[in-house]
Amino acid sequence: MNNIIVYCETNGNTVADVSLELITKAHSLANQLKVDVEGILIGSETEGLEKILFAHGASIVHKAEDSRLAFYQTLPHTSIVCAIMKKEKPQIGLFGATTVGRDLAPRVASALKSGLTADCTSLEIGDHYEKKIDTRYENLLYQIRPAFGGNIVATIINPDTRPQLATVREGVMKQEALQTPLKGKVKTWKVDELVEKDDFAVEIIDRQVEEKKVNMKGAQIIVAGGYGIGSKENFELLRQLADVLGGEVGGTRAAVDAGYIDHERQIGQTGVTVRPKLYIACGISGQIQHRAGMMESSMIISINTDPNAPINSIADYVITGDFMEVVPAMIKYYKKNSK
Amino acid sequence: MLVKPLKIIVLAKQVPDTRNVGKDAMKADGTVNRAALEAIFNPEDLNALEQALRIKDSVPGSNVMLLTMGPGRAAEVVREGLYRGADGGVLLTDRKFAGSDTLATSYALSKAISKLGCDVIVAGRQAIDGDTAQVGPQVAEKLGYPQVTYVEEIEKINADGMEIRRRLDNGFERVMTPFPVLLTVHSSAPGCRPRIAKNVMKYKYARTLTELQVAAEDYTRMFNDRPYLKIQEMGVDDIGADTEALGLSGSPTKVKKIENVVFKAKEAKVIGVEDKEIEELIVELIENHTIG
Incomplete structure (x- = not known):
């Protein structure tokens, strides 16, 4: 209970780099907190992808598979992620700061009435003392991000609401497989029980995506x-x-x-x-x-x-x-x- | 198929211009002097206004209204919108909004929108002071509207909804959305049309009641004659908001620490442009395995 949940984006038949960067980071934060990492995989064909998440440090993978979920759509993904978070009660929820994560996370945060910090470049665990109410908070997520056009760096915390939600920029955290993959568990969710018919009101009629031709992040x-x-x-x-x-x-x-x-x-x-x-x-x-x-x-x-x-x-x-x-x-x- | 006139609300924010923090805006210690930054109409909100005006162009009889939340001086955003073709505007202002994070801000905006009513909400993707891109989707969630983010172009409008092209990280997507809906517009969408001279003349004296009260001259008669000059102000009571859900108490995120980014000079080695020095540098880089 009160684990760290990472929303994982899929990229064709693999998991997006940013999601593996987050699982890697979540694994080190979870070690500090003495909890586990859980991943969420939503799609039409997620067969075998859980193994990649286990290899990077997830010990539970939540799967929601449905033919209607081949591509990301705001409303069904919001319904599914909210349902999983309400049930699992994670203390931290992480998303990539991509066009998907930045579309989904605010909607999820609003529905859960949780605090969300966008575009973090660093995440740490730390304490906080609130003078006004003489209260000490332990093991909060420090969400660190540039603000004001990059001229300041702010550390944001969510003392009272759970989960503590953040989107994290792609490429700022390292992606690293564990020496031995975790022996994880898959938890399968029934999509029909989580989504409403209205969730498919917005229809994708065309989609043109090019594979990234250059790999700037990997260049030495x-x-x-x-x-x-x-x-x-x-x-x-x-x-x-x-x-x-x-x-x-x-x-x-x-x-x-x-x-x-x-x-x-x-x-x-x-x-x-x-x-x-x-x-x-x-x-x-x-x-x-x-x-x-x-x-x-x-x-x-x-x-x-x-x-x-x-x-x-x-x-x-x-x-x-x-x-x-x-x-x-x-x-x-x-x-x-x-x- | 005939489309009935649409009620469109544009969410716009007044922001400090953080894009060009030049030397004059930097203090001696290398930190930003915020007071030196000009207050501007958030750039992507101008892209949003253009999309709203385009909807109005293609669906005659539609109405474009600006909604901005901020202190009294943010009425300038409404005036700028009127100069460029909007039909009206509302300034959402109240001391109880102070300190609101994106969740509390979207709550206040959604309550105001519920009062005003609309078919389409158009907002910029994000504001340059926070770059969070959260308020748009959170307003949509609070109202129970679907959202289409990263919009580049509205390609078709019919009675059932709109066909929209949106940007993805590595491409684009076309979606069909019903009404009502909230759109957030990306900077790659067309820029906003310029001010219209006729509108500048018409709305030059548009003021909120608060601005009127402190004005040097008495505009009361002019306002009675030309009611369109009045910019509506709304506060907590007007939108029926729960004060607990606003300001600091309604904001789950807290700023723990702010550090100004100060770039400390490293000991840089200065290399001359002579061939010999460049060759020495290259040899050094090869020898320490940085290159080669």
Whole structure:
């Protein structure tokens, strides 16, 4: 009882990365709290997916399977998740901060009258003392998230309502399988008993989803450019450097908005969060929204004509110069010196 | 099939402009000076207003009303909506709303909407001060309406409902929804049409009663002659809300701690642009296995 429940998104015949990141995180939080992790799987074909969740730290998987649930829909998923949470009474409920999780979690929170924190980047367990009522709360979920356009970091708690609900950004937490998978249990729920006919009032008539072509999150080396790169053609130069180094090209929101680079390569608060071994920032001033998505890179090289560019304050190496000259030199000397 | 005129409510919020926190908005210690940030119409709420006006364009006789919750100065949001083509607006304001989180805010908004009545609610996906994207879905849940979030375009409207294109993480989806419904509109939807000069002239003096009382000049006669200038204010009593469910007492989430993000300068190594120095850097990176 009072476990941690993770709503798991399915992606074709597998579980979405963000959900496995959450199960991994939930497993470590659950160890601290001495409770278990439960996953929720809703879909039309979830056969075998529970094994992936057991491997990442879930010990109970709730399944709701129905041919009408092939794709995510707000109302039936809300009904099912609310029913499971009312029955199981978890102390914590986690969702990915995806278009699915950010659609579903607020609706669930409203129905359960529970507190919800959006887009968390970190979760911790901690205590809280409320002076006004002289009450000490133990083992609360600290929900940590950037706010105010990334200019502040807030720690949010829900002292009195359960479950404590949060959505968590994709890619900010590590996904790790356990050495030995847990020997978990599947609990099957009867969908007809949980959903109403009206829950299918909104009908999906067409759906076009492309597989992600690039994997920014997994890239060990990223060469990124800002608006200052000036054109799509100039970005080609960054791509050449990324290619020789075996990395990916990324861009700031301004570069994406200007059409220099694809949306799926956007790094920052409204794009993906990356933490590569090496991040080469070319002509990037370093707005806080961009830094939020890359500041955990192990090593940062900033190439900028402005010696006072804000990004230089978090860089390990600063090259004050024009990327049009520096990048070709880097390519040349890499080719010369690499074996 | 003829569509009967629709009553549309646009949820809009006045927010500090957090997008361009420039050098002048940063204090010496590297933290944000909020007072230096301009109060603006939340950007995605403008995308929402445009969708509402488009519904009105295609269903003659429809009515677009703005609903904003905030302090007295948020009446500016209603005026901006009127300038761009809305038919009216309501300012939901009461000290008892102060400190409301998304759950308490959506409760207050849903009570106001129940009073006003509507077929379609259109809101921005999220506000740039909180970026939570929670209020829209929570209002829908409280009213028992279905929701369509991340809307990019309303493609068809008929008597049974609307066909809508919504954005997904890696693509899009088309859904058919009945009325009543709540939509949240994404920034990738078309931007809002500009102010209409005629409307600016017409509504320039639109005021709430509270604004009138503190105005330097006496507009009473003008208001009696032109009732459309009055921006309606609603408070806790007008919407019949339970005060326990509002403000801090109605908000399950509490802010435990706020840290300003201050970027401490690391000891960055400065590299010159000479070929020799760049070659040395590359060799160093290869040797410590960062690259290669």
